[in-house]
Amino acid sequence: MLLAACGGGGGSGGGAVGLPTSGADAGATVTAQSAAGNAAATPAAQSAPGVQAQLTLTPEEVKERLRDAESARIRDMETDTPGVPKRYAEVAEVADIAKSEALVAKAAALPPDAGTRGSWSAPIAWPIIAIHAVLAPNGKVMTYGTNQAGAQTAQLVYDVWDPVTKIHTLLPNTTGSDIFCNSQLVLPVSGQVLLAGGDIRGQKVPNGSGGILVNRGIRDVNLFDATTQTMVAAGMPMNYARWYDTLTTLPDGRVMVMGGYDADGRSVPQTEVYNGVGPGWVEMTNARYPNGAAYPRSYVAPSGKVIAFSSAQLHELDPNGAGALRVLPQTLPVATDWTLPHAMYDRGKVLVGGADGTAAVLDINGAAPVSRVVDGIGPTHQIWATMTVLADGQVLNTGGSPSANAAPNAGYTADIWNPRTEKWTIGASAVNYRLYHSTALLLPDATVLVAGGGAPGPAIQLNAEIFSPPYLFAKDGSGQRLPRPSILSAPKDLALGTPYRMSVVSQKPIQRVNLVRTGSVTHSINFDQRFLNVPFTQSGSSVTLNVDETNNVLPPGHYMVFAIDSDGVPSIAKIVRIGVRAA
Structure with missing residues (x-):
């Protein structure tokens, strides 16, 4: 068993220990680098440029031995108490009990019920708290939200992680903007990440009491390019300062921003x-959204209208011209707010988490929204949980607790909702709970990155775990990974209404092809998240998609294409760009 210090954390907490994502990734490394490619700005890393952190460790051994210590901490944690850094330096003690390679090999085996409940990786050290996470078109993941000690501020650094190489690149934020608790999504044409708003903290405005104003909005707009790994000011500030705002890509490729708090906290x-051209931002003067400021939930319906809500009350927004917003007579059958999760899991259908562990399906396909109650996940997975649409269209729910940002009775399990049966399956348990400021993001390999939590919170979660859903494993109790289809080639652009051909190799026939929008998540909201099963034909290794849809159903942007075989096993996705459909 190999243990080494990592440059992932910061402050007085010392170095972090990086853990492999699975037994198969035992040799993976985690490296934090500056823009120049040198070691990150942590004391340990500065003293040894180029140092890499490795820990060959078994997921089940870590879980078993850290669970008792974690449970003891939970009993003493309260929402208002200082966070407890969780960088996994304590696994040094765990290392001492592994006396032989035989023990390590035995513990590395995947659980036999992985085919029904999925499997978690061991925790992975993360250089910051991943309050915001976005999947870029090149497959890399940008996260940001705190400094290396896990303290609130996104003015100093952000991180870029490569899920393939497992390498972190910690980069300086040179824009001057504190992008903490802003909104972000991938622009449909350029593939850059648009970051709108943030915290006034970085402007150092006096508060009249000897300090500075914090937790208020700014007009700043920034752009991150995942190819060059640079972030720059867009030069087109919003007309209104915003913090806790929501971004939505419209059918014509424009991006809409709504909600948030201004520089005065209103x-x-x-x-x-x-x-992105001309004046940049234009106000829709007839589309004032009155129902709550914090991260409104917003979905483009098949009609082209936008359905938005911050409570049970539904609103309809026409995004054309000066806009038009009206309060709908329809309401959701469950109480909900911005602390509860939701996900668009099919054409015009949204699973909405409700208070007290309830849930509802909101159908926005028709002229008027229709909603109904469905089985809920229960109160354990309630406040600050995150819903993630999986490669097969099921919905994963992770994190949350019965009380806002409180550890007692927090949810550890990865629970999956099946849209066909509308029932939940209780999945495998993670090592860590995930509360306020946690994220969950579907990766191209059909696993889910679950990260963050804290700032504030009962624990400073400078770590992540990766959930591998049941569809990756055999159902015979062996816990073995199944062979996967492979997309050998696929064009980078998919034109709606035009045949799209890709080459697929698979031991089993291809049964389904699904499109899942690349994720951009924070605060229990995944901007633009949507899923669509698309018709296709197959001749040998040639698979042709027939995506005869409008941009109301598939707004312009980047999507993961998954080919799924007759055993339900998804391929590693190809990320494609869908443009504005030609008239």
Whole structure:
């Protein structure tokens, strides 16, 4: 068993220990680097440029021996108490009990019920708290939200992680903007990450009491390019300062921003659209959103209208011209708010988490929304949980607790909702609970990155875990990974209404092909998240998609294409760009 210090954390907490994502990744490394490619700005890393952290460790051994210590900490944690850094330096003690390679090999085996409950990796050290996470078109993941000690501020650094190489690149934020608790999504044409708003902290505005203003909005707009791994000011600030705002890609490729708090801490009812040219942001003067400021839930319906809600009350917004917003007579059958999860899991259908562990399906396919109660996940997975649409269209729910940002009775299991049966399956348990400021993001390999939590919170979660859903494993109790289809080639652009051909090799016939929008998540909301099963034909290794849809159903942007075989096993996705459909 190999143990080494890592440059992942910061502050007085010392170095972090990186853990492999699975038994198969035992040799993976985690390296934090500056923009120049040198070791990151942590004391340990600065003293040894280029140092890499490795820990060959078995997921089940870590879980078994850290669970008792974790349970003891939970009993003493309260929402208002200082966070407990969780960088996994304590696994040094765990290393001492592994006396032989035989023990390590035995513990490395995947659980026999992985085919029904899935499997978690061991925790992975993360250089910051991943309050925000976005999947870029090149497959890399940008996260940001705190400094290396896990303290609130996104003005200093952000991280880029490569899921294939497992390498972290910690980069300086040179824009001057504190992008803490802003909104972010991938622009449909350029593939850059648009970051709108943030915290006024970085402007150092005096608060009249000897300090500075914090937790208020700014007008700043920044762009991150995942290819060059650089972030720059867009030069097109919003008309209104925003913090806790929501971004939505519209059918014509424009991006709409709504909600948030301004520089005085007041709700922002004005709605704006961005096209990246000319004036940049234009206000829709007839589309004032009155129902709550913090991260409104917003979905483009098949009609092209936008359905938005911050409570049970539904609103319809026409994004054309000056816009038009009206309060709908329909309401959700469950109480909900911005602390509860939701996900668009099919064409015009949204699973909405409700209070007290309830849930509802909101159908926005027709002229008027229709909603109904379905089985809920229960109160354990309630407040600050995150819903993630999986490669097969099922919905994963991770994190959450019965009380806001409180550890007692927090949810550890990865629970999966099946849209066909509308029933939940209780999945495998993670090592860590995930509360406020946690994230979950579907990766191209059909696993889910689950990270963050804290700032504030009962624990500073400078770590992540990766959940491998049941569809990756045999159902015979062996816990073995199944062979996967492989997409050998696929064009980078998919034109709606035009045949799209890709080459697929598979031991089993291809049964389904699914499109899943690349994720951009924070605060229990995944901006633009959506899923669609698409028709296809197959001749040998040639698979042709027939995506005869409008941009109301598939707004322009980047999507993961998964080919799924007759055993339900998904391929590693190809990320494609869907543009505005030609008239």
